Amino acid sequence: MRERGRTRRLLGLGARTGGAVIRTRLGGQADWRALGEALFEGLSELKGPAMKLAQIMAQWDDLLPPDLVDELARLQRQAEPMPWEGIRRTLVEQYGDPDTLFREIEQRPFASASMGQVHRAVTHDGETLVLKVQYPGLPEILEGDLAQVRRMMRLGRWLKVPQARLDALFEELAAGLRNELDYQAEARALARYRERYAHLDGLVIPEPLPELSGPRVLAMRHVAGTPLRELEAGDDATRQRIATTLADWVTEELFTHRELHADPHAGNFAADEQGRLVIYDLGAVIPVSDAHLKAMMALLDAALANDPMAMDDALRQLGGRQGQGAPLALYREAAEAVAPLFEPGEQDFADVRMHRQLRDLSPKVWAAMDRLQPPADILLLSRTLNGHYWNLVRLGARLDMDARTRPLLEWARG
Template sequence: MRQSGRTRRMLGLSARTGSTLLRSRIGGKADWQALGESLFEGLSELKGPAMKIAQVMSQWDDLLPPALAEELARLQKDAAPAPWAEIKVALEAELGDLDALFDEIEPEPFASASMGQVHRARTRDGRTLVLKVQYPGLDRVLEQDLVQVRRLLRLGRWLKVSQARLDALFDELADGLRRELDYRAEADALERYRRRYADHPDLVMPQPVKELSGPRVLAMEYLPGTPLRDLEGADDTLRQRVSRTLADWITEELFTHHELHADPHAGNFAVDEQGRLVVYDLGAVIAVPRERLAGLVALLGATLDGDPMAMDEAVRGLGGRQGEGAPLALYRESAEAVSPLFAPGEQDFGDVRVHRRLRELSPRVWGALDRLQPPAGMLLLARTLNGHYWNLVRLEGRLDMHSRSAQLLDAYAV
């Protein structure tokens, strides 16, 4: 699609989103499913940063209207692939003569996403690899797309989000998208994580093949596995093992290494025949400073104590409050909704009563955005933690979150 047509398409999607938000804001009937269908169809074709942001939004299952969340979630696994002819041109531009390097590259991708798609290949020396190929020309359209994304984010002013906060959110999104365009950084992250977890019995990442990689192509060893999203209904012992591995890994990343793999959608994870958790995509890794972790632990402690005033102090410390009038009743109800997951003993993330109650609170959260503001620099972290919460829900994990949280609260006690 030519850039002018792409811009017109994005403007149309922005206008439709804005009109739906406005109807909802003034008390009218908003057709969230129709909006979601339009966004899926348009963004699946456009790909790029706008689609990536829609994927980010889809992982806030408990904040979006259910019909909209369900449609946007399709972008995680049903995005239309780019034609093989375009992908082949991109591969040749990066690697040169493909016949000299590969016996075969499968034209049909086995995964397609917002910024690129993945093809299986066999090298001349017999290795089976996967090639993650960036969509051609994505670097050229990124900045133009970001102009439209900024316009779309301005709709947040209708929800009483300050312009300064919207600008900070945009900057965080834009910086993350620009970093994801350089696949050499992802190759470096893969090597770092493989060294870090080399002795972990239940965690594995693919080895990057740097001689067949570049800024827009990442070659990796092929690690087959069952996608995390396909484990619903699988053997309970396996699901509990994977749940523990996932929770332990997130905790170690955050509180030992102070960084986090920040793209939690279920398509980035699988389980191999040995029951190990396979992590495929390290295109988004963020640093998480200790002081930010301390703020989150303080909020968790105040929540588990059921102390609305302390919750407000912690939210202010994270930069997530402005104006007068702390929403103390909302804090109190949020604490009551979350606390059961942290009760002594194993708690069942598959218990729909917990996340149903969280979802029921979402209109109250939107209604309090004149006081509760998105903290600057927290978007990707919050999105990741929320995404993994839903990964644990899908796995129906049973975890002793009381013991886990007690250790963190003790470690960060003032």
């Protein structure tokens, strides 16, 4: 009965979203703020994969209407927690009686997300841990939600995205969501990242505790920190230190280890008391191929050279083109918007002129969808890099992107 009610609510939200998309496509006006409020209220209660996908959408700041993004972004910080009774059932399944292991478990979570929530716990020895607890029944809910998401993605045909491309996008999203249910894989990722990045003094990754972890509960040592989104009005020196560490870490992830933490929303990052970057969540880690890296760097190289034909060639390599006639004017505008960030010397990510240019491009990208298409194979990769761009914007980062990217461009050309 509850499953049918969930399906009806998802279908209702999907129909409302579809109506807004269709009105816009036909030249009308959509109330994106009202739609965002409805999605926030519905998905905050439903949680699960549908809420996760909405959080992903909120990171596409440069493509979606700002009013819709603002409302969806609330899902990253204001989602209502699940009642304690359901969480305790999962803890009992994992531990038997949790009281034998813990002196106290806070019933109110300090973080509530789409697939689970995080509770502080104190052992009988007095050590403070955190328990990431998966919502009850999530594997079954996942498959039901994915069926509804597949139906909703048919709206992409109104944007002239081919069905084969929509199917490929869906499969990459579905695989990523299924992987996030494996908390034991996340524990292994935490251990791997702790060892791999131990040389980065400015980076902190919580230590997983395998003896207290299982398929649906992940136990970690507690690492206190100020969330990244709360640093925006904070000390500039701390923000610049965090931004530099974030940029160094992402670059090393991609170009040294060919692996990427693929959930860049601001709630997964913080600064500790020493001004170090804390990474809380490694539930989504993806491999990155040389071919995809080289094609993305070729696209950047062509944009910096303001070469629309080379940009089109790179997009074709990435699977991001369809139909006849490259939108060369759009390529030129995109190149002009991006180029200032890569000029020699320190560039300011807080410069609103560039963001405004990127936002102004959004309706033109949608209008050119008969010739462009989402590159399905790099959906999570491009979404992650986009998310980190906006994290650097929030931090007001000042970075020399020319010095950072020049050796990478030379590598891609070789």
